[in-house]
Amino acid sequence: MSMNVSEFVWKRLQEWGLHRVYGYPGDGVGGLDVALEKAQGSDGSGMEYVQVRHEEMAAFMASAHAKFAGGVGLCYATSGPGAIHLLNGLYDAKMDNQPVVAIVGQQARTALGAHYQQEVDLVSLFKDVASDYVAIGTVPSQVRHMVDRAVRIAQNKRSVTCIILPNDLQLMAYEDPPLVHGTTHTGVGFPAESKLPEQEGLQAAANVLNEGKKIAILVGAGCLHATDEVIAVADKLGAGIAKALLGKAAVPDDLPYVTGGLGLLGTKPSWDLMQDCDTLLMVGTSFPYSEFLPKPGTARGVQIDIKGDKLSLRYPTEVNLLGDSAVTLKALLPLLEQKTDTSWRNTIKSNVEDWWKVLEERAMHSAEPINPQRVFWELSPRLPENCIVTADSGSVANWYGRDLKFRRGMMGSLSGSLASLGAATPYAVAAKMAYPERVVIGTIGDGAMQMNGMNVMITISKYWKQWSNPHLIIMVLNNRDLNQVTWEERVQLGEGKTESTQSIPDFPYAKYAELIGLKGIFCNDPDKVGAAWDEALGADRPVILEFYTDPNVPPLPPHITLKDAKNFMTMIPDEPELGSVLKNSAKELLSTVLPGR
CATH class of the missing domain: 3.40.50.970 (Thiamin diphosphate (ThDP)-binding fold, Pyr/PP domains)
Incomplete structure (x- = not known):
């Protein structure tokens, strides 16, 4: 035809x-x-x-x-x-x-x-x-x-x-290319991929890992389909598992030796894991921040990745395996020796247990009016089975990465290497289009919501009645501040908040939802955060869930350098919201030093 x-x-x-x-x-x-x-x-x-x-x-x-x-x-x-x-x-x-x-x-x-x-x-x-x-x-x-x-x-x-x-x-009539010189004739079909490294390379990797006493594994998005293989290798090596942000769903957070995220948005147990290990296994990740990895020379390294240009890029790894994460780990497993000394893993488990206590205490600190950490902490046990969570760039990425415990079967993502503002809502729409039967939760700050999130809500209002399950929640942290950049300027530049660039207009996001035929929920009471999540999860249509949160709760990095501390002190004379900043920062730091007290 x-x-x-x-x-x-x-x-x-x-x-x-x-x-x-x-x-x-x-x-x-x-x-x-x-x-x-x-x-x-x-x-x-x-x-x-x-x-x-x-x-x-x-x-x-x-x-x-x-x-x-x-x-x-x-x-x-x-x-x-x-x-x-x-x-x-x-x-x-x-x-x-x-x-x-x-x-x-x-x-x-x-x-x-x-x-x-x-x-x-x-x-x-x-x-x-x-x-x-x-x-x-x-x-x-x-x-x-x-x-x-x-x-x-x-x-x-x-x-x-x-x-x-x-x-x-x-608009021109289509025609196949003629069978003459100067034309090419292509066909449909994806190429079969070579996903398994050579045996010699697998054995070399196994030798390095078998000689290690304190092994750390760092997984990324390349391990999202390799959960069982990562866990099996970690158990055989007695290793701890840290996660790059895009690999958050690769292994469940309820495993006691999973230390959580690594990097500026990461956890202290992951920092300790990297600083104390003698062997590093990186799988399916191009994690960008080399300063959070072991100091070169202190740990031997093995890396597995499907893309050769990502190998030995962030850390001078000794053995580099080009292959699919799941296939390569499965082939590597029989070559590994079972670790019998449990002291390294016991230390990891203890650090992780203490860290979750720290996060809970931080989440429950009072704020003006709501502590943003509590919003995520209250969501975590309420996450529906097999849900999909998206996060935006900004301070929400901190709480998404640290405070949410992903269970097996859940999915989550955000704009990783580009770290673009405004990705959470289009990501949520794509997730819902791909899996209309699953609950999707987008987490976004008010800056990103004003940038483009509100126009994506119109797209949601256009399509939601087609979905077999209407549950889609866009949670907005309304703190009237471009918060992550504000804190970066305080800590990295030693400057107080520049209100002309950082303050943004207040806006009734929940009321906007009602205007376009969706459900809006507004919460400014910390004791009603959990109830607000329950109401949103039980709604009969997509929801904008708006929390009125405190912009001056610091998204603390897993460790604070002397330079950061000096910059923070330098910032003090120029900070227009000094009282709130100092009070909230003191609470966070005390929880880290004296958890549970």
């Missing part, structure tokens, strides 16, 4: 197994818009279209789709400004190694080079974010291999690729 280029594009993508696209229309993709309507099918089968309010959200959703659902995420946008808007979300996918294909429109081929309206050099624009593959179509017979290469490369390289289609090309 004859079809035009746009119709072929959606058909070919479905042949690759891509059945959901996030996007926004425009005259630069008019042909694709019309063809997409037909591609969805009258019975709801075919290519599902999720219409966003802003193209950046489409790219974030495609990135989150890849994270939560697996496979390749897909987004599209019109020419010029629409294409430009995609970039931030695409960089989120690129930096977190997520496979995403972006399709963008362009002005007619005859207008290119004429300084035409909305004409942007899109190949140059996307060349960095889609460095593995970006191409512009010029003739219909070229489009097949463009689609095939974009999807295959995105999946194989775990990267972003981009297809640029001029709007006149979109």
